[in-house]
Amino acid sequence: MNEPFHCITCSDEGCEMTVLEWDRGTGLAVCDAGGGVREEVETALVGDVSPGDVLLVHAATALTRLQGGDR
């Protein structure tokens, strides 16, 4: 995962991202997508998140919080 070859958006292949900042008001988080790439991620489906949480992201929406993250 997180490799440039993969299409991370259209397929059933998610991207693991680490939360850097979260804006409670907008429900959007800035996440580290790996390789220095930052993405804005919708968090409505996973509830409150904190920096360091690892999320499974599809098409810029977090579908689930991954177990084992540094929380």
Add this chain to the structure above:
Amino acid sequence: MRFVSEFRNPELGRALAHQIRELADPGHHYKVMEVCGGHTHSIYKYGLEDLLPDNVELVHGPGCPVCVIPMGRVDDALDIARRPEVIFTCFGDMMRVPGSDATLLHAKAEGADVRMVYSPLDALRLARENPDRQVVFFAVGFETTAPSTALTMIRARAEGITNFSVFCNHVTIVPPLRALMESPDLRLDGFLGPGHVSTVVGARPFGFLPADYKKPVVISGFEPTDVMQSVCMLLTQLAEGRCEVENQYTRVVPWEGNPNAMRVLAEVFALRPHFEWRGLGFISQSGLAIRDDYADQDAEQRFTVPGVRVADPKACQCGEVLKGVIKPYECKVFGSACTPETPIGTCMVSSEGACAAYYNFGRFNREKQLVS
């Protein structure tokens, strides 16, 4: 890399390969369908077929969302994209999917304002920044990407953005699996269930496969040892005479899925009576339409589209590939007229399409077939 390196451990992979060999009955030829394009990609990227015994065959299923979009829908997308007032946005792979006379990439070259986005949120941002233009998002994908589209539509409404709409082509995974099971030309022993679709819908919807068709299912992750372990679990079920839905991908997939995502999907989308799938034809209640309550964001209502059904190119055998009836290299045009640079069929477009996976990783397997 956390969550990744553990699941690419070669020793673990070899141990699982050994276990699979022990489990497989030499007198039986196993056919296991991996439903999801992500699995197909992993299988070929890591050469997992070479680790399996000859009598355990992986059959590639219809789970690549780009591959299943019919040509008529691409034509409809082109019709919208060519309007001067429109900024047409889509995922990268969709730009190369052939319609009857062009791709979205061709339309862009001819002057249409077609832009690649990574998410519907990107499209909404474009709408915010271009209030005098109509921004349309070409929504494709299974239950993994549909929540993202739905949440973006809810956000657009909350922000009062009126120049954003969605050309909805979202599909659901269960109806095509049922259609495949009704297909007389396919014999399968079991399924590797789609990992990330299951994060949304949970494991329960796959219960019909063991209940109605006596086929076991293992919901699988995408790393090489995930896939190997899932094959192992499936063969164990068969060896023990069990037939149920099991979840190998427990670190990601909750049994009940994500109820918030299901609620959002139900708020924005309703099932279409029928939806056409490339190569599979019309399948009842397999596609999502935008509910009347969100009709103001439905591009099919905002713009009139031709809505014409177009037959697949005669030379293309994507349908048989999607049903797992033939291997990609058995298609007449594979690797000659149809390549990732000049795809005829959709399976050659997406990196997760079975044909592109075979082509990109050089796994033609012709020699193996000839010897056997």
